[in-house]
Amino acid sequence: xxxxxxGDSPAFCDRPVVIVAEDDFEMRRVLWSRxxxxxxxxxxxxxxxxxxxxxxxxxxxxxRSAPVALVADVRMARMDGLELLGQARALDPxxxxxxxxxxxxxxxHAAAKRLGAVASFDKPLAVTQLLEVLRRVAPLxxxxxxxxx
Amino acid sequence: xxxxxxxxxxxxxxxxxxxxxxWEEDLADLEVWAAELEAAERAKCHGRPARLxxxxxxxxxxxxxxxxxxx
Numbered sequence: 001x002x003x004x005x006x007g008d009s010p011a012f013c014d015r016p017v018v019i020v021a022e023d024d025f026e027m028r029r030v031l032w033s034r035x036x037x038x039x040x041x042x043x044x045x046x047x048x049x050x051x052x053x054x055x056x057x058x059x060x061x062x063x064r065s066a067p068v069a070l071v072a073d074v075r076m077a078r079m080d081g082l083e084l085l086g087q088a089r090a091l092d093p094x095x096x097x098x099x100x101x102x103x104x105x106x107x108x109h110a111a112a113k114r115l116g117a118v119a120s121f122d123k124p125l126a127v128t129q130l131l132e133v134l135r136r137v138a139p140l141x142x143x144x145x146x147x148x149x
Numbered sequence: 150x151x152x153x154x155x156x157x158x159x160x161x162x163x164x165x166x167x168x169x170x171x172w173e174e175d176l177a178d179l180e181v182w183a184a185e186l187e188a189a190e191r192a193k194c195h196g197r198p199a200r201l202x203x204x205x206x207x208x209x210x211x212x213x214x215x216x217x218x219x220x
Contacts, residue, residue, distance in 0.1 A: 012191060032193075041190060043207075044200070050207075057210040061183050 015041035021051035048079025
């Protein structure tokens with residue numbers, strides 16, 4: 001999928017960073033494309049461990065690189081979405097997490113809510129709805145957020 | 150506090166927002182790989198494949214952070 005946005009603009013670095021953790025390449029590319037076009041700076045991860053690495057690095061690099069939200073698939077190798085949700089929120093309790101799942105039984109949604117996810121979506125995913133939630137919890141103007149602790 | 154962090158403290162380097170003292174070289178590495186990560190992300194916006202470049206930058210950043218935390 002070809003996506004061209006203004007990557008040369010100095011304002012690129014002012015875009016709020018969102019981590020997308022998804023093991024399916026095509027799905028990840030769709031999310032990258034839609035969120036990038038929506039104005040976010042998207043860092044891709046193919047599993048929970050990679051996502052935690054990106055959260056950690058982003059926070060260490062300061063305010064402009066710290067993630068403002070995490071979008072994660074539930075079923076992934078090495079570290080699944082629910083474990084990632086727990087670890088990410090243990091590191092940063094204010095980080096909004098949105099889960100997506102192809103196996104959206106009630107238990108999974110209940111676990112997501114219990115662990116602090118702001119929303120959980122079933123696949124096939126309506127990206128427009130995900131974007132609505134994302135814009136609410138991580139507004140594009142959110143770079144006035146505080147320095148990560 | 151080991152020799153590495155003691156020497157860093159004498160130099161007065163302190164990572165932004167962190168509680169530990171770090172080597173000047175580590176901070177320089179951090180800047181290099183942060184710039185590489187940004188370049189990879191910008192390349193992707195131009196439709197150029199940069200996934201491996203991005204992953205390498207993250208891995209190197211992670212290595213630097215590990216070093217800094219061990220100091």
